[in-house]
Amino acid sequence: MKLSGDRILDIWVAILFILVGVFSGWNIYGVTHGTGTGYRYGLPLFSGLPKQAQEAVLYFNSHDVGKQEAVINVSGIPILVVNMTVSQVYGFIPNLIVANTSEPVVLQIYSPQVITGFYMTLPSGVVQINAVPGMANYEYFVTPSTPGNYTFMEPEYAGYNFSYWTGTLEVV
Amino acid sequence: MAGYIDKIVKTITPKDTLGFSWLYFLATLSWLIVVGTMAMNMRTYLVFPHESPGIGVEYFTVLTLHGMSAIFGVIFNGALAIMLFSMYTSKLSIVHRKALLAFFWIANLGLALAEIGLPDMGWYMFPPLAIEDNAVFHAFNLYRGAAMGAGYLFLALNSGATAAAALTLVIDGYISKKQDGAKINIFAKYGIAFAFVMGVTIPALTATELWFAAAIWFPSVVKVDPLLNLVLFWFFGHPVVYYVPFPLFGSWYYFIPKYANRPIFSPRWSEWNIWILSVASMIIFLHHLQTFPFPVAVRAWITIGTLALAVGSGITTMNVGLTILLSKNYNWRDPAGFAFLISLIGFILAGTQALPLPINLTNIYLHNSYWVVGHFHLVIWTLILVGTSAVFTELLRASLPGFDFSEKARKLMTIGLLEWTIPFVTIGYLFTIIGFFGMLRREIAYPAQFAPYQFAISYLAEIGIPGLVMTIAVALGEYIRASVKGGVAGFTPSTPGSPSFTLSTNQKLIKAEGAKGTEEKSGNIVKGGVAGFTPSTPGSPSFTLSTNQKLVQKLAKIEEIKVEEKKKLK
Numbered sequence: 001m002k003l004s005g006d007r008i009l010d011i012w013v014a015i016l017f018i019l020v021g022v023f024s025g026w027n028i029y030g031v032t033h034g035t036g037t038g039y040r041y042g043l044p045l046f047s048g049l050p051k052q053a054q055e056a057v058l059y060f061n062s063h064d065v066g067k068q069e070a071v072i073n074v075s076g077i078p079i080l081v082v083n084m085t086v087s088q089v090y091g092f093i094p095n096l097i098v099a100n101t102s103e104p105v106v107l108q109i110y111s112p113q114v115i116t117g118f119y120m121t122l123p124s125g126v127v128q129i130n131a132v133p134g135m136a137n138y139e140y141f142v143t144p145s146t147p148g149n150y151t152f153m154e155p156e157y158a159g160y161n162f163s164y165w166t167g168t169l170e171v172v
Numbered sequence: 173m174a175g176y177i178d179k180i181v182k183t184i185t186p187k188d189t190l191g192f193s194w195l196y197f198l199a200t201l202s203w204l205i206v207v208g209t210m211a212m213n214m215r216t217y218l219v220f221p222h223e224s225p226g227i228g229v230e231y232f233t234v235l236t237l238h239g240m241s242a243i244f245g246v247i248f249n250g251a252l253a254i255m256l257f258s259m260y261t262s263k264l265s266i267v268h269r270k271a272l273l274a275f276f277w278i279a280n281l282g283l284a285l286a287e288i289g290l291p292d293m294g295w296y297m298f299p300p301l302a303i304e305d306n307a308v309f310h311a312f313n314l315y316r317g318a319a320m321g322a323g324y325l326f327l328a329l330n331s332g333a334t335a336a337a338a339l340t341l342v343i344d345g346y347i348s349k350k351q352d353g354a355k356i357n358i359f360a361k362y363g364i365a366f367a368f369v370m371g372v373t374i375p376a377l378t379a380t381e382l383w384f385a386a387a388i389w390f391p392s393v394v395k396v397d398p399l400l401n402l403v404l405f406w407f408f409g410h411p412v413v414y415y416v417p418f419p420l421f422g423s424w425y426y427f428i429p430k431y432a433n434r435p436i437f438s439p440r441w442s443e444w445n446i447w448i449l450s451v452a453s454m455i456i457f458l459h460h461l462q463t464f465p466f467p468v469a470v471r472a473w474i475t476i477g478t479l480a481l482a483v484g485s486g487i488t489t490m491n492v493g494l495t496i497l498l499s500k501n502y503n504w505r506d507p508a509g510f511a512f513l514i515s516l517i518g519f520i521l522a523g524t525q526a527l528p529l530p531i532n533l534t535n536i537y538l539h540n541s542y543w544v545v546g547h548f549h550l551v552i553w554t555l556i557l558v559g560t561s562a563v564f565t566e567l568l569r570a571s572l573p574g575f576d577f578s579e580k581a582r583k584l585m586t587i588g589l590l591e592w593t594i595p596f597v598t599i600g601y602l603f604t605i606i607g608f609f610g611m612l613r614r615e616i617a618y619p620a621q622f623a624p625y626q627f628a629i630s631y632l633a634e635i636g637i638p639g640l641v642m643t644i645a646v647a648l649g650e651y652i653r654a655s656v657k658g659g660v661a662g663f664t665p666s667t668p669g670s671p672s673f674t675l676s677t678n679q680k681l682i683k684a685e686g687a688k689g690t691e692e693k694s695g696n697i698v699k700g701g702v703a704g705f706t707p708s709t710p711g712s713p714s715f716t717l718s719t720n721q722k723l724v725q726k727l728a729k730i731e732e733i734k735v736e737e738k739k740k741l742k
Contacts, residue, residue, distance in 0.1 A: 004438075009491060010441075013441070017480075027531065115402075126610075132402075137465050153612060160226075163614075
């Protein structure tokens with residue numbers, strides 16, 4: 001049986017759409033079950049943060065902890081919550097985060113002037129999020145298991161000197 | 173001198189479809205020169221890994237001029253040039269000539285006026301940075317304060333007029349098809365379909381630009397919402413990358429079977445695919461915003477929508493690829509055949525690079541990195557620029573029937589295409605590698621480990637650029653030489669149809685017209701002339717009466733001179 005070009009392309013299109021379905025299914029499973037990378041984190045209204053991280057952020061915001069970062073333990077898991085602002089001229093405030101090894105961290109990022117972002121490469125992968133004026137955005141990650149210093153950068157064009165907006169995650 | 177001025181005037185005020193295609197191609201080339209010049213300036217800065225913040229003002233101006241000229245100049249004009257040529261190949265005509273001409277000049281002068289203000293905000297114009305004007309940052313170097321609003325108004329004129337031009341092509345294609353009733357070829361179908369996509373999506377850009385202008389002029393009344401503006405912008409900003417590629421897909425379906433010497437593998441899917449590509453290209457814009465605060469459902473859709481579009485691309489490459497592979501003697505020795513082949517291979521390479529980008533799970537690793545830069549530049553360098561060069565080569569052939577490139581020119585054009593493609597494909601992969609290892613785009617101070625890569629990229633670009641210049645220059649040079657030799661030097665490219673009159677054909681016309689008598693000649697020349705030339709002058713329905721009269725008079729004079737010379741020689 002000889003297939004026409006049209007018929008062969010019919011089969012090819014069916015294969016492509018099956019691939020799309022399988023891939024999208026795997027993707028949605030990763031999103032809903034938290035097995036994916038940072039995608040499920042950092043969404044507004046805490047929708048992507050793990051439940052214990054959401055509780056830590058709520059506690060941090062509703063209590064006067066007296067500083068920009070604090071370890072909050074409201075669900076049995078200590079989580080470092082960092083209130084970070086990214087703004088023109090000076091970049092990250094704070095530009096130094098000190099954390100323990102294998103410690104869960106939530107960044108609560110504000111960008112009061114222009115659109116900015118946070119980018120850091122850890123041994124386990126990239127941590128990246130954008131911040132928009134008028135709302136907070138959230139990033140969740142777990143620090144590496146060995147001590148070390150990691151540089152975070154501002155990845156979005158936010159001013160002439162944005163290349164110099166850097167900071168350090170110090171894992172001790 | 174007067175003759176040259178006359179030619180220039182005719183070129184910049186075309187009267188028909190092929191003439192408009194020429195005009196838009198010439199505008200594309202002009203903006204491409206700006207794009208290339210700015211790119212090489214950027215490459216000079218980027219070989220040094222620790223540029224001071226003070227360099228930022230100049231660097232980001234150059235970056236913005238590079239991006240704006242590329243998107244609003246090369247892509248807008250290039251897409252319309254290809255679409256117009258596709259209409260010409262299908263004997264569709266531009267009906268609203270004055271309107272299209274006005275849109276062309278408003279769009280291009282609008283962009284030129286905006287660029288004179290030395291914009292600094294990047295072509296993507298993310299607010300509120302895009303409307304900032306203070307001691308820390310200014311969106312335009314020259315347009316300060318309220319004048320900044322004028323800068324955005326100029327950009328709005330550029331985008332608005334381009335959208336109107338695209339819709340004019342759709343309307344005129346419909347009108348001339350209705351009049352003619354002929355079947356539209358596959359090239360024109362793609363051209364018209366994606367002119368519609370342009371006409372629908374560009375107004376989103378116009379809206380953002382007008383929004384900025386209004387916010388600058390009436391700050392107490394109009395506020396810019398950054399997130400809403402991003403959505404609006406990317407509704408245009410993603411489909412824009414398809415404005416040239418998808419009409420080029422149409423050109424593949426139309427020209428590649430000719431070079432492959434066999435029919436297209438699947439005619440049905442070459443037509444059905446238009447629907448997948450046009451619809452999917454307009455619904456995936458949010459895949460540029462995966463690190464921004466959007467709901468989970470939207471993010472899930474991004475992946476599915478983008479992969480659905482990838483299916484359309486997969487159909488195209490399979491359909492065209494099998495047409496080539498199953499042909500026994502694909503004519504890659506022809507410069508256009510070779511360029512179409514490169515554009516197809518380039519699209520496959522660049523498209524493969526794109527696959528990890530819309531996936532939620534992997535996007536976060538690559539977003540804002542040089543991987544993205546590598547992907548879209550590879551599309552531009554191979555598919556868009558080489559593919560457009562191939563269509564331009566076909567335009568030269570259509571403008572002068574019987575014209576073909578000499579053996580020497582073919583070799584030079586082929587060498588030029590290789591000299592361009594090899595370095596720039598290498599650069600595309602170097603971008604990808606450094607992006608994978610964490611080199612962020614737009615940075616002027618970057619980790620020193622990437623400096624050797626940046627140096628290699630700049631060096632390779634220096635090698636590659638002359639390749640494309642040589643290809644286009646040789647093609648144009650041969651065309652002009654053949655035009656002069658063939659006795660058609662007096663016909664500028666702005667009078668499409670006319671370059672296709674050979675001397676002998678015109679002699680026949682003159683004889684025929686002479687036999688008919690003066691009254692009939694002056695009264696029916698458009699009708700009769702066009703009917704006589706139909707096979708070689710698809711754009712000729714818009715040919716004017718006066719132009720034909722002048723043509724006949726000119727040729728009659730040439731004939732008289734020749735007769736006199738013969739008498740003298742005798």
